[in-house]
């Protein structure tokens with residue numbers, strides 16, 4: 001039988017693979033935040049980095065996006081992945097920090113393909129009304145970089161659920177001061 005250590009190692013491997021493998025379900029998790037009005041918000045993001053040693057997830061966004069505004073008032077986030085092939089759901093909770101215009105943002109920006117950078121060249125802020133979706137005014141790359149945000153999420157809790165032939169298995173992992181607590185849970 002798979003041990004709790006094996007489960008966690010497998011979840012971390014899948015997260016790492018999600019960064020590199022476009023076909024992995026872990027490539028595009030759902031990221032949930034809480035708005036300043038207390039309302040939950042959720043959207044798909046691309047997993048840009050995962051450092052298992054320090055449990056850090058990296059995501060990119062536009063500094064003007066609602067999710068970044070939400071994080072300024074409440075940095076608590078949840079990430080959700082359903083891997084249909086593996087029949088595994090992974091949910092992560094953590095605290096996000098926002099970096100923009102600094103060394104970290106510059107390094108992440110440099111790693112992006114031109115196509116990905118282009119996503120940050122919209123002059124109107126995300127979610128502002130536009131007359132024609134095919135004619136959105138664009139900024140140059142320097143101005144786009146000023147809008148580029150790197151979100152880093154320190155994972156404090158991981159909830160794992162596997163739908164197996166023999167039934168469901170669930171496990172919970174949490175870290176306090178980097179001390180791991182892990183246990184099997186009733187699904």
Ligand SMILES: Cc1cc2nc3c(=O)[nH]c(=O)nc-3n(C[C@H](O)[C@H](O)[C@H](O)COP(=O)(O)O)c2cc1C
Pocket residue numbers: 028041042043044045046047059060061062065066067068126127
């Ligand atoms: C497959 C996919 C990947 C996406 N990746 C990102 C991403 O990495 N960062 C991001 O800010 N938005 C990404 N988006 C767009 C978001 O889902 C969302 O529509 C947008 O960021 C605005 O969200 P907000 O208003 O809640 O901030 C992605 C959307 C899809 C469908």
